[in-house]
Amino acid sequence: xxxxxxxxxxxxxxxxxxxxxxxxxxxxxxxxxxxxxxxxxxxxxxxxxxxxxxxxxxxxxxxxxxxxxxxxxxxxxxxxxxxxxxxxxxxxxxxxxxxxxxxxxxxxxxxxxxxxxxxxxxxxxxxxxxxxxxxxxxxxxxxxxxxxxxxxxxxxxxxxxxxxxxxxxxxxxxxxxxxxxxxxxxxxxxxxxxxxxxxxxxxxxxxxxxxxxxxxxxxxxxxxxxxxxxxxxxxxxxxxxxxxxxxxxxxxxxxxxxxxxxxxxxxxxxxxxxxxxxxxxxxxxxxxxxxxxxxxxxxxxxxxxxxxxxxxxxxxxxxxxxxxxxxxx
Amino acid sequence: xxxxxxxxxxxxxxxxxxxxxxxxxxxxxxxxxxxxxxxxxxxxxxxxxxxxxxxxxxxxxxxxxxxxxxxxxxxxxxxxxxxxxxxxxxxxxxxxxxxxxxxxxxxxxxxxxxxxxxxxxxxxxxxxxxxxxxxxxxxxxxxxxxxxxxxxxxxxxxxxxxxxxxxxxxxxxxxxxxxxxxxxxxxxxxxxxxxxxxxxxxxxxxxxxxxxxxxxxxxxxxxxxxxxxxxxxxxxxxxxxxxxxxxxxxxxxxxxxxxxxxxxxxxxxxxxxxxxxxxxxxxxxxxxxxxxxxxxxxxxxxxxxxxxxxxxxxxxxxxxxxxxxxxxxxxxxxx
Numbered sequence: 001x002x003x004x005x006x007x008x009x010x011x012x013x014x015x016x017x018x019x020x021x022x023x024x025x026x027x028x029x030x031x032x033x034x035x036x037x038x039x040x041x042x043x044x045x046x047x048x049x050x051x052x053x054x055x056x057x058x059x060x061x062x063x064x065x066x067x068x069x070x071x072x073x074x075x076x077x078x079x080x081x082x083x084x085x086x087x088x089x090x091x092x093x094x095x096x097x098x099x100x101x102x103x104x105x106x107x108x109x110x111x112x113x114x115x116x117x118x119x120x121x122x123x124x125x126x127x128x129x130x131x132x133x134x135x136x137x138x139x140x141x142x143x144x145x146x147x148x149x150x151x152x153x154x155x156x157x158x159x160x161x162x163x164x165x166x167x168x169x170x171x172x173x174x175x176x177x178x179x180x181x182x183x184x185x186x187x188x189x190x191x192x193x194x195x196x197x198x199x200x201x202x203x204x205x206x207x208x209x210x211x212x213x214x215x216x217x218x219x220x221x222x223x224x225x226x227x228x229x230x231x232x233x234x235x236x237x238x239x240x241x242x243x244x245x246x247x248x249x250x251x252x253x254x255x256x257x258x259x260x261x262x263x264x265x266x267x268x269x270x271x272x273x274x275x276x277x278x279x280x281x282x283x284x285x286x287x288x289x290x291x292x293x294x295x296x297x298x299x300x301x302x303x304x305x306x307x308x309x310x311x312x313x314x315x316x317x318x319x320x321x322x323x324x325x326x327x328x329x
Numbered sequence: 330x331x332x333x334x335x336x337x338x339x340x341x342x343x344x345x346x347x348x349x350x351x352x353x354x355x356x357x358x359x360x361x362x363x364x365x366x367x368x369x370x371x372x373x374x375x376x377x378x379x380x381x382x383x384x385x386x387x388x389x390x391x392x393x394x395x396x397x398x399x400x401x402x403x404x405x406x407x408x409x410x411x412x413x414x415x416x417x418x419x420x421x422x423x424x425x426x427x428x429x430x431x432x433x434x435x436x437x438x439x440x441x442x443x444x445x446x447x448x449x450x451x452x453x454x455x456x457x458x459x460x461x462x463x464x465x466x467x468x469x470x471x472x473x474x475x476x477x478x479x480x481x482x483x484x485x486x487x488x489x490x491x492x493x494x495x496x497x498x499x500x501x502x503x504x505x506x507x508x509x510x511x512x513x514x515x516x517x518x519x520x521x522x523x524x525x526x527x528x529x530x531x532x533x534x535x536x537x538x539x540x541x542x543x544x545x546x547x548x549x550x551x552x553x554x555x556x557x558x559x560x561x562x563x564x565x566x567x568x569x570x571x572x573x574x575x576x577x578x579x580x581x582x583x584x585x586x587x588x589x590x591x592x593x594x595x596x597x598x599x600x601x602x603x604x605x606x607x608x609x610x611x612x613x614x615x616x617x618x619x620x621x622x623x624x625x626x627x628x629x630x631x632x633x634x635x636x637x638x639x640x641x642x643x644x645x646x647x648x649x650x651x652x653x654x655x656x657x658x659x660x661x662x663x664x
Binding site: 029030031047048051052055056057120180181188189191193304305306 | 444447450453
């Protein structure tokens with residue numbers, strides 16, 4: 001199969017699977033919904049049916065898609081940025097910072113809501129972004145910039161934040177149950193407000209990333225070469241870092257920490273459609289959204305009680321990833 | 330020098346404001362509005378003439394959220410905690426409970442009620458599908474979840490969990506108030522108060538307060554700290570919780586501390602007598618514990634975990650049992 005026809009198959013499959021996943025999300029759940037209910041939704045409005053299908057299931061599906069798109073776009077950006085396939089939005093400290101914020105908010109009873117975020121969401125966003133900025137500031141300090149320094153700083157700062165998180169969890173054992181939902185991720189409380197909060201940012205970052213994709217391609221040749229070819233390397237790097245941190249922090253703020261998506265989806269996509277960043281960014285967002293949509297379907301339908309989605313993303317994603325990786329090599 | 334789009338500050342503010350527009354459209358104008366004058370919890374039984382008023386009354390729940398009082402008893406109630414389910418049954422509203430958590434196992438009939446999930450993971454979709462006209466939640470339910478239910482236009486009333494046994498009566502009266510069964514609630518609270526008062530009278534002017542250690546069913550030496558209502562139960566039963574100084578609800582206690590505290594009585598909260606026996610044997614075999622007074626005197630007793638762990642009507646019986654075990658001399662020597 002040539003790369004070109006492989007690409008065509010990829011786009012068709014991603015769109016088809018995405019549409020099918022959306023339909024499935026509307027039809028499945030603990031409350032039985034026959035397919036006729038969808039048809040009756042507009043003809044014969046029933047408040048309970050409307051609330052379940054539109055307010056709960058549709059908003060949840062859209063949010064899962066957006067978060068999946070945000071995480072995997074963020075991962076695709078960072079992997080290009082570091083020229084390192086191990087990079088993922090959480091390596092640079094977003095997740096540890098965000099979980100610290102969320103646990104702190106729960107422990108202190110901080111519940112004020114603003115901009116469509118809940119209290120823990122707001123603090124998670126702020127501390128996730130704050131920790132990343134701290135890491136960046138620390139590793140960019142002396143003008144020079146090294147990928148290794150940034151990664152190591154991120155890991156160390158992340159470990160510190162994780163230690164504080166565990167400390168607060170231990171001190172307030174009664175808030176532990178609630179914190180679990182942050183630490184493992186869940187779309188249980190999705191609503192249209194959250195969708196409206198993150199959708200514009202995800203779309204904007206995707207557009208900007210596609211716009212700057214050529215510069216990212218040049219970065220793959222090395223900073224000096226890229227500079228010589230006319231790319232404003234420092235500015236491009238700043239823009240990409242800001243975008244990836246923003247996307248990951250937004251995702252964590254609405255859904256908790258969902259691992260694996262940002263690391264693995266860009267890899268799948270690269271294997272399937274090649275390394276050009278313009279295609280890679282769009283395809284990663286699409287594939288990441290679809291992937292998380294299906295993971296959420298499993299998380300809420302597999303057992304009578306809901307599973308945290310972080311369990312599913314890894315359990316489903318890892319085998320498929322291993323297969324793709326070893327089939328190619 | 331640089332393309333405009335990579336200039337990090339270009340138009341940042343304008344963009345931010347534009348992007349926050351859609352979020353504003355979906356946010357509630359008044360997410361936790363306080364209504365002046367109704368903030369105080371309605372603890373006292375309402376006078377009958379107030380109840381006859383035509384205009385819908387508004388009370389505030391324990392989060393300060395306004396709640397319009399229904400004109401009559403709701404037909405479909407969702408209970409989000411076992412103690413609330415118990416109180417609803419005690420008020421004769423068992424038949425109207427349309428949904429309950431998987432922990433709601435008392436009384437026996439409660440097991441047949443459709444399940445909505447657990448305390449921290451109730452399923453929003455299931456709750457909505459039951460189409461309840463009243464959802465009673467408590468502070469232990471995630472607040473974000475309560476907010477989510479409110480956004481689905483459900484009438485949600487959130488109750489605090491009590492710190493002291495005396496908080497039980499206003500809790501019952503409050504549930505009676507929002508379900509419009511004020512009379513039954515007043516009768517139930519009155520009966521429980523009288524039962525508690527007989528115990529209080531039996532314990533009047535105690536010469537000494539025996540020290541008590543409570544062991545929670547499960548692994549490790551978990552006990553209840555000063556913030557737990559169990560601490561208040563022990564004090565009210567004429568005892569002294571050895572872990573009262575710990576500023577927590579549940580604490581992992583140290584073995585040396587028990588030996589040093591040398592409690593006169595040990596209570597084990599257990600789900601069955603088999604669990605109690607296993608817990609007691611484990612405790613007694615711990616090195617050093619054989620010197621503890623409660624162990625030497627054989628004053629290790631079983632407390633029904635199911636009743637003691639729910640802040641409901643059965644708590645009064647738990648208290649009376651504790652009092653009789655701590656002060657058998659005041660209760661005719663029967664333990």
